[in-house]
Amino acid sequence: MGYDRLFSMLRHLILASLALIFLAPFIWMVVTSIKPEDEIFLNELRIIPERFAGYENYRIALTETPLLRFMLNGLIVTVAIFLSQVAVAVPAAYALAKLQFKGKQVLFIAILACLMIPPQAVSIPWYLLMYKFGWLDSYAGLVAPFSISVFGIFLMRQFFNTVPDDLISAARLDGYSELGIVWKIMVPTAIPALISFGIFSIVAHWNDYFWPLIVVNSQEMLTPPLGVVAFKSDEAGDSYGPLMAAATIIVAPLVIAYLLAQKRFIEGITMSGMK
Numbered sequence: 001m002g003y004d005r006l007f008s009m010l011r012h013l014i015l016a017s018l019a020l021i022f023l024a025p026f027i028w029m030v031v032t033s034i035k036p037e038d039e040i041f042l043n044e045l046r047i048i049p050e051r052f053a054g055y056e057n058y059r060i061a062l063t064e065t066p067l068l069r070f071m072l073n074g075l076i077v078t079v080a081i082f083l084s085q086v087a088v089a090v091p092a093a094y095a096l097a098k099l100q101f102k103g104k105q106v107l108f109i110a111i112l113a114c115l116m117i118p119p120q121a122v123s124i125p126w127y128l129l130m131y132k133f134g135w136l137d138s139y140a141g142l143v144a145p146f147s148i149s150v151f152g153i154f155l156m157r158q159f160f161n162t163v164p165d166d167l168i169s170a171a172r173l174d175g176y177s178e179l180g181i182v183w184k185i186m187v188p189t190a191i192p193a194l195i196s197f198g199i200f201s202i203v204a205h206w207n208d209y210f211w212p213l214i215v216v217n218s219q220e221m222l223t224p225p226l227g228v229v230a231f232k233s234d235e236a237g238d239s240y241g242p243l244m245a246a247a248t249i250i251v252a253p254l255v256i257a258y259l260l261a262q263k264r265f266i267e268g269i270t271m272s273g274m275k
Helices: 004-032 054-063 067-098 103-114 119-133 139-146 150-161 165-173 178-189 191-206 210-217 224-236 238-272
Strands: none
Touching: 004 054, 004 238, 054 067, 054 103, 054 238, 067 103, 067 139, 067 150, 067 191, 067 224, 067 238, 103 150, 119 210, 119 238, 139 210, 150 191, 165 178, 178 191, 191 238, 210 224, 224 238
16 A cells, blocks of 8 residues: 555656646746846746736737737637538548448548648648639638648547447438438537547647748738737837737637636547547
């Protein structure tokens, strides 16, 4: 019994140490956001500032740049991308998991192969396509290239494989069409998987810097990562206190969303065979 307690204490100590290591950049960012300028570059490690400058730093971050506009752009883009991905991924995953048709395995292998293609590799064709459509510097240009997610199709397909076939057969006997089964039967059972996918999708596109940097030209269309860069170079210069305040404001919604959806996120990953 003593060995079990010792092992449990050692395990928790290791996990706490690892958590502290991963949280250290975020903690330092928050601490820097409440420090005055003269305390940020001290040659000693000081967690608690001698003079609290949080109000001033956050006021500058919110008033001297359109930070809330940047966050609104990020919200619009990430939600639009997620909804379009779900609209495609759910029916496609249902077909791959529960329907029988020729070429099913070949199609699934092709989807898996697409997971290995980095988005940077197709950025030039996508840029030319957005130019032809006249979608540069617009929400459509930010959303369209990511409206289909092969990872979402794969994740939902893995989850749908766990749904009993008897449930689908009963729905067909009740007169449901295939689309009715998808949206009225499969989607409600797949809420944990959808939340898991939503966390992946929203975090990835909220933090995306590469693609918005290519297609966005005006300040009105800047997303949060580009907004932080614009804040530093154009407005704040070397004022790292307000810069870290802006970064904290931008990161906070993601942290809060994950904490609220943590249980469902883990459940969706586990039930989708992503262990």
